[in-house]
Amino acid sequence: MSVYSIKDLEHLSGIKAHTIRIWEQRYDLFSPQRTATNIRFYNDDDLKLILNIASLKNHGIKISKIVAMPEDVLADEVRKIEFEDLSHEDQISALTLAMIDLDEKSFASLLELSIEKMGFEKTMVEIIYPFMRKIGILWLTNAINPAQEHFISQLVRQKLIVATDHTQTNENGPLFLLFLPEGELHELGLLYANFLLRSRGARTVFFGQTVPLEALEEVYHKLNPDYLMTSITTSPESKDVQQYIKRLGTRFKNSIVYITGSRVVGQDIEIPTNVSVLNQFEDLNQITRDIAINKSQG
Structure with missing residues (x-):
């Protein structure tokens, strides 16, 4: 009890x-x-x-x-x-x-x-x-x-x-790779982001929990995504977060990388130019609204 x-x-x-x-x-x-x-x-x-x-x-x-x-x-x-x-x-x-x-x-x-x-x-x-x-x-x-x-x-x-399975795939939408760092298991927020992105007209590839950066980098060069998205809640350790984010910015420099999670939001961390922090749900909603607008204008 x-x-x-x-x-x-x-x-x-x-x-x-x-x-x-x-x-x-x-x-x-x-x-x-x-x-x-x-x-x-x-x-x-x-x-x-x-x-x-x-x-x-x-x-x-x-x-x-x-x-x-x-x-x-x-x-x-x-x-x-x-x-x-x-x-x-x-x-x-x-x-x-x-x-x-x-x-x-x-x-x-x-x-x-x-x-x-x-x-x-x-x-x-x-x-x-x-x-x-x-x-x-x-x-x-x-x-x-x-x-x-x-x-x-x-x-x-x-x-x-x-x-998410009931959303229609837009073959012409921007491509997002969604993943969690190695050792990270809290995926509900990322699952919701996957649903929202697909419902607004983005293409997504959802890798889910505990993805090594080396494995992600290999598929990255095959898929050439427009965006990556991840959440850092429990892994990596707080002392290693800065280095991890730096590696994201360097290894995936041709894409925009969105990150969120308690070990990032509100923390004193240096953010690479191609990395952006999602501080709250409204930030995610704004991204998906922009996708929907671009889709309608296209």
């Missing part, structure tokens, strides 16, 4: 830690355990309860009424609103509950409903990306079981691959 701090509960539910402490004392909501240094920690059941409370409270139900509900009634009330026109915050909470329970059916249903109402791109940007960012932070701090994170990542990965 995963272990959460009160800040983790705040982070996932949107309810301030101060408020959670007040409710804990006033309504005897939780019975948190304590570490050897007397710090409270909470379990999956506590997180599920605070998420359910947050969902009902967001729908105008008073906290005094919520805490008086038996557990089965509370669960029924949450299910009644689960497939309504939920706010983004409520959808993210519902996805989190599905993650905790490893409930693939519920997770998939929530995603399908959001895609039906908002479209695939808006669901990715406004629901999935904020959700994965929250989960990613908890995973990095060991607050959640890595198996839960991998469970969700694989479900999102499947959706991205299916959506």
